[in-house]
Amino acid sequence: MSTFALLVLGAPHSTSAEQSAWHFSQALLAAGHRLFRVFFFHDGVQCGNALQLPTAAGTAVPIRWQQLARDHHVDLVVCVASALKRGVVNAEEAERHQLGAGNLAEGFDLSGLGQWIEACILADRVVTFGP
Amino acid sequence: MSTSKQIAIVFRQPPYGSSFAREALDTAMAAAAFDQKVSLVFIGDGVWQLIANQQPQAIGQRSLEKQLATLPLYDVDRLYADAAALSQRGLHTGDLSLPVEVLDSDAIATLLKQQDVVLSF
Numbered sequence: 001m002s003t004f005a006l007l008v009l010g011a012p013h014s015t016s017a018e019q020s021a022w023h024f025s026q027a028l029l030a031a032g033h034r035l036f037r038v039f040f041f042h043d044g045v046q047c048g049n050a051l052q053l054p055t056a057a058g059t060a061v062p063i064r065w066q067q068l069a070r071d072h073h074v075d076l077v078v079c080v081a082s083a084l085k086r087g088v089v090n091a092e093e094a095e096r097h098q099l100g101a102g103n104l105a106e107g108f109d110l111s112g113l114g115q116w117i118e119a120c121i122l123a124d125r126v127v128t129f130g131p
Numbered sequence: 132m133s134t135s136k137q138i139a140i141v142f143r144q145p146p147y148g149s150s151f152a153r154e155a156l157d158t159a160m161a162a163a164a165f166d167q168k169v170s171l172v173f174i175g176d177g178v179w180q181l182i183a184n185q186q187p188q189a190i191g192q193r194s195l196e197k198q199l200a201t202l203p204l205y206d207v208d209r210l211y212a213d214a215a216a217l218s219q220r221g222l223h224t225g226d227l228s229l230p231v232e233v234l235d236s237d238a239i240a241t242l243l244k245q246q247d248v249v250l251s252f
Contacts, residue, residue: 009151009252041154041158042150042151042154042252082154113157113158114164114165116158117158117161117162117165120136120138120162120248120250121134121136121167126248126249128249128250128251130151130252131144131151
């Protein structure tokens, strides 16, 4: 049994990064491993954007990660620096910058790269899903 | 954090066409700030990030070269570049802004195998 941490660098639908990461998560959990944290960085921050509709294929991206997080106690962290410049904000940041409502999906936390470094230190295996 | 892991950051993209270079460097610096043993490995188009005398103000961007120059402040001095990537692009160490160790593919593979964590951007 190993503990995994995943880094997601792509936005939903634009690249296959998020989809690969999600399927990989399902597989590692089914194989009896633990998924500690998923860190959404670069365009991956869009995975935490609540304002997206599902495609005909099924569930909206943030919702399937929410389900995963709830069922398996996984931390979902969106990089704050990457997110703010790409228009993914939580309620506090929206208020602070007078942007109207926040759009960070429930179950996701906005935090810094330190959370990713911590995940690299604590996990047995780290996998990047990028370009 | 008391554990110090060997973390390699692999840079594969050119410097200004996307934000990967900058975000990869931010990750390397965060790892160094947390006292991890950080190595930076430049392969493929990533070697372009190392070019000296970058003038990105002409395209309205901040200099990656200047950010790379701050690496010694974080005690990050393990920089490696792929030999084939440099020669395929007509580059040699004299064109670069930082001292790097030039390694062939086998040596890079060996280096990456020795790491606890490999992050690829």
